[in-house]
Amino acid sequence: MSCVSRMPMFCAAVLVSALLSGCVSTVGGTALRADSAGPASVDVPTLTESDLDRVLLSAGEVNGIMGATGIRVTGSSQNMSDNSDGVSDVDCLGAIYGAEQIVYQGSDWTAVRDQVLQEPTTDNAHWVEQIAVLYPSSEKATAFVDSSRTTWQKCGGTSIDIDNSDVHSTWKIDTADVSGDVLTQVSTQRNAGGWGCQHALTSASNVVVEAWACSNSIADEASDIASDMIKNAAKK
Template sequence: MNRCAPMLCTAVLAGALLSGCVSIVGGTALRGQAGGPTSSTVPTLTESDLDGVLLNAGQVNGVMGATGIRVTASSQSMSDNSDGVSDVDCLGAIYGAEELVYHGSDWTAVRDEVLQEPSTDNEHWVEQIAVLYPSAEKAQKFVEASRTSWEKCGGTSIDIDNSDVHSTWKIDEANVSGDILTQQSNQRNAGGWGCQHALTSAANVVIEAWACSNSIDDEAQSIASAMLENAGKK
């Protein structure tokens, strides 16, 4: 079985190529619910705040129901996987922190972190991303554009190709009704391996999360919600 997370089969993080198939991986009260942060309660952030928005490995293990997940890669730049997808218009629905997707949105800084078990056939894969903008309006504008793109890509299949890997992913319909956008995708012929993608914004930061496993549910949404809580503490 050639199992991989769609967004980082070939992504370059921290100067190291994550080639082949790895499982990548990125919680609590949702934004706008009782006790959770809201757009008005999250302060304007600076680049020095971004690392504090990310969850630590212990928190990620808790969300994923695991014990051995650890940080395996990190980056302060966007990735470019546009040449490896069959439909570039759906790049943002299948990969995170993509240069082409964020191009022209006036983002100013990014923190991108991957967590997984250290084994080659790991059970979980998480990616958590925080992207800084000069204003809340520009952060929200990016999320709204992504909402439209995710809706268009729902119900389609995307092929991912690079020098080592070919995989096909079925993208489910997007759930765009709440403050945190979510969308699930499943890799064909991979024994149930799938991922949830979550995206939201608060104040001047965009939060993006991926969570992958053989029994994925709402883990990426939980990670994004917990990241919002961290942002509210800045």
């Protein structure tokens, strides 16, 4: 989760999201967002794999939420990733990474769409990941979110060391907010000038959506992305 790219790297067509060093630039301005209904108030039909692509937000929608103009898609995948070897506490892998094989293993997921968006520059000011995961039933999707709630709560207040290639970083994981329909948790990178990420997770019908939003002035952007993804899922 970093601006100098938690850059996607492709290996055998698998997206591996690498947590690298954060930016030092500060982004001015705030995203303009109207009040929106949460996932619980949205009626989502049963989805199929062909529906997953439309669940993802467009680059323009992500720019609006992040208060930016130059964010674009820089990587995508239809597979889970495996970053388990690069974290100091694998039990908190699901709190620091998205779309991880080990985290979703055994939950009976059937398909995934994973997309990374950022400014295509070395010193990018924003980093976003949006993930849609299909399940055979709403019960399976809900069970995964419930399991994640427990993990996020356990990992809150801890620090995780990340080692990817020749890059090392330490992330402080804040206490998770699990009180609403969308689970959220903020992580901040040590010695990175305020660079931090909000992680959001929720489900509706038989789809789980997961979002990361990173910048030097992060607030509820990941939660907004996840909520808007659920709204897209409702459009049949």
